[in-house]
Structures are given as C-alpha cells and as structure tokens.
Amino acid sequence: MASSLKQLGLPSKKDTGSSSKQSIGLTIDKELCFDTLKVAECFNHFYTTVAANLVSKLPKPSFKFGKDFYLVFIHKKVYF
Numbered sequence: 001m002a003s004s005l006k007q008l009g010l011p012s013k014k015d016t017g018s019s020s021k022q023s024i025g026l027t028i029d030k031e032l033c034f035d036t037l038k039v040a041e042c043f044n045h046f047y048t049t050v051a052a053n054l055v056s057k058l059p060k061p062s063f064k065f066g067k068d069f070y071l072v073f074i075h076k077k078v079y080f
Helices: 002-008 036-056 067-076
Strands: 009-014 022-028 031-033
Antiparallel strands (some): 009 022
C-alpha cells in the first residue's frame, strides 16, 4: 500500500498565494494535479476502496467448517 501511495505522489510545491501553505501534487489520470479538491477525492477513493480491493484478493473459503459442519455438532451434542 505504501508503495502505491509513493507512486501516486510527487513532491509538494508552495502555493503561490501563501508563503507557508503547500499543495500536494498527485498524478491523476497520467497528469500532475495540484488541485486540492481533486487530490482529496483521489485520496478518498483510495482509502474507501482499499479494504474491498484487499478482500477481493483473498482466496475463496473452503467452507470446511460451514453451517452443515456446525449443525452436526449441535444435533449430536459434541463439544470440545
């Protein structure tokens, strides 16, 4: 994840309106962008989808201990 953020970002630049304010520059759609709204939307999209993207990469469960497995123990009253 950190490496993908490094690939998105570029060094900050000072905002022309203020001597202490800096803007974050990101490569969005293959173009360098310093627009704060677009940068915020890009970060928002990244962080709101990162969990779902990681979950989608997990292997599918085997259901070895699924509902049927559990019901066998309830009906036979087998406990560990």
